[in-house]
Amino acid sequence: MKKIYIKICCVLLCVPAFAQQQKEKKEYKSFSTNGKTVSVYTTAENRDLRLTLTKELVFSKAMQPLETEISVFVEPDKRFQKFMGIGGAITDASAEVFAKLSKAKQLEFMNAYYDKGKGIGYSLLRTTIHSSDFSSGSYTYIEEGDKELKTFNIDHDRKYRIPMIKEAIKTAGGKLLLYASPWSPPSFMKSNQQMLKGGTLLPEFYQSWASYYAKFIKAYEKEGMPIWGLTIQNEPMAVQTWESCVYSAEAERDFLKNFLGPTLKKEGLGDKKIVVWDHNRDLMNQRANTIFSDPEASKYAWGMGFHWYETWAGGTPMFDNVRKVQEAFPDKKLLFTEGCVEKFDAKKYQFWPNAERYGTAMINDFNNGTVGWTDWNILLDQNGGPNHVGNFCFAPIHADTNTGELIYTPSYYYIGHFSKYIQADARRVSTSVSRSTLLSTSFLNVDGKMATVVMNQSNAEITYNLIIGTQKTVVLIPAHGIQTLVY
Template sequence: MISPISSSPAFLLTACLLATTAHAQKSVDVYLTAKDSGERLSKVATLSLGGRGVLTEKEQRIFVDPAKTFQTLLGIGGALTDASAETYFKLPVEKRRELIRAYYDSEHGIGYSLGRTHINSCDFSSASYTYVAEGDTALKTFSIAPDEKHRIPFIKDALAAVKGPFAMYASPWSPPAWMKDNNHMLRGGKLKPEMRDAWARYYVAFIQAYEKAGIPIWGLTVQNEPMAVQRWESCVYTAEEEKDFVRDHLGPVLAKSGMADKKIVIWDHNRTWIFQRAQAALNDPEAAKYIWGVGFHWYSDDAFDNVRLVKETYPQTHLLFTEGCNFPYDRTKLSDWNWGELYGRSMIKDFNNGADGWTDWNVLLDETGGPNHVKNFCYAPVHADTQTGELMYMNSYYYIGHFSKFIRPGAKRVISSSTVDRLLTTAFKNADGSVAVVVMNSSGEAQAFALTIGQQSVPVSSPAHSILTLVVR
């Protein structure tokens, strides 16, 4: 089985990168992914921190302070959808093993530690479906049989490769059609007031069924994209309706069912409205007591500051990036370098603004950007050509890996400050004491900088259009 991650360096950084100091106290392992090179998460050097040197205003530096800590990392990962699972089972067995190792093995892959899946069907299903018969508010017919052919075996294969903590959460795209005022799973509509209790019990039935199947569920989001009327599975909640549903139904029903430990995440939509939706729910103490955090997507303006505002206003509330992908799909553009840089920029800024975790959308799609029953095709970090069995790794896979492989669950974010805008950075201190510093250069020119921690420093060069992870031990 061939790992998609390069294991031997073919790229030499500049001479200054290789500088060492005899009296250095800490080593720095350097991992690189760079455009127009063969480097993909390649270990290219081991450096040593030495003297700090003379500081000058024009010198580019990354200052790291491991003593000042912020949020604790929940995990980094992607969504295990019907589309991903169906594509997975079209692959030869050896390619399935390669994919699982590439994503979930922390040594030979990128060590995903967070997963999302869907309750009922979503757009990335081959058809719409639910788990109960029409009108069954008692949920006597509840069955996850639609998931048992592909999705559940796929998730279990992924979990079997994980070493260490893994958090799986679930999101509904739509209740059954008969629970909604438009009598349809697609095109928006609202949950009927008289169905709120039955719908809350539906989440409990899902958790029980999945856990019986061997898949622990860490938490739930209330509704995927509750402000959007989509041509696929969707359901609209106002801020007040979402708050009331959590306060009066979902929270109490989970508690009554012995599931008070399951985390509830509200919003699960774009950063643009995150503060207003958080404010509406978290200003109500009776609703807030059930809410673990606020989820968000990237499908509108960046609005990174809105994430920060939620954290500053509600410091005890957790923040979770729940979905992002690039679209529309065009197979001829799989190798475009900008896809990975969009991920790197978002992850750095979301973490620096307080996010506890970061979840990509589909972990795997086919050569068409699907399957998808409404032709809403998009990119995934890995695509499979189901005709040839080939796996195609986009650069976004490697960019995500620069975080997920080296920043592990339980890590604490620490200060990482860049003196120039062209070098984006974030850093985390892992439980083993190592500090992972991510530095992204999306400019068209190499950027020399000095990594500085306390009174020690080492010169580094970041190639044009590259991302580095510097692991300090």
């Protein structure tokens, strides 16, 4: 009897796995290299190559690679997370700069980001709930002291931000995954009685602040901008000179489970995705442990957002922490919610390591389970702003408001090697490299095409094998170059 019981249990356990395999087979055409060519798109330092089609290659029979060869190995049958998208943030700063451009330059800019053919095909969009440092000044959507939120309105955003978001949605074909983040509650709701320099949310305003999110979502959706979700607080462990608010892990957990989650559900917004943390990789594991291990809080959390600024302490990016969250809580999603190159310097518009920072982070984050990746400001001016506290930074595209010209940085093209060729709902597949000079990741698109991104971190051009099962092709990548291979 015991043996029969064990066999029945094994069958029952295998059914979900088998069903998932069958579902994936329906979602994706079975992958084969037979008859396929490899289109190689390249961007490289000191070369006139920017997302340029540089080669069309064919596959041949692969032999056992030697240790002296450099190889990239792709195993299409080993599939992981589903790809959600890539994008950037439309802040007040981006919108104010955009408004200063000529109509022709506005069209060029929108196509550059949101048109898949003419540009790099962004599909995610983050925005702020009232002001951040990348605004011309601090503001909220209510009159100071209005605990009941009777004066709530988004009129401030109608001048610059809302028109730009609507234009982005239109250029993207009518659909963008839009989510929002607050930098600080209104001054009167906080312990330090100001929006800047940290402070905490006072307990007596927990409900008012939870209702504020719901009002924001409804106001934006009334304007024809569907909100996919929100993060609870931008950088909840940072006391900044700009808009900021501190939440311990326990405080964020309790605000989520006792106020924000129930409030959104009560307001008919229970389908909105709530993203916790929204801060650096250094402390993300502790935050995940605290929130996701609490069933009542966890049921409201879609997943975790994270940034890349943990290097402020002098160390290197902590990519393994992303993987460790994914391993510990595989049912939760991971979303990169913000990254930019700090300390703007106009002499470094074309500084190649800035772009390589993007490539390195994106490859590592995706390989560690991240489903989507969101850059910070999509546009800033020739000063790295506007920013009302002088925290000037880089964006992938800058506009010189004196000349009206757009300046494309290498970071724009590095991001494009992912966003242009990886489609929504693609599955990441197993990819590895035989030398640390190369980084790589691959996604199988729903149309059956594979997109493999390869990045060369070295000072020398490299010849490498791309090996898929018993087939291979040989590729040359320039020094400090990045390629997307589509096949």
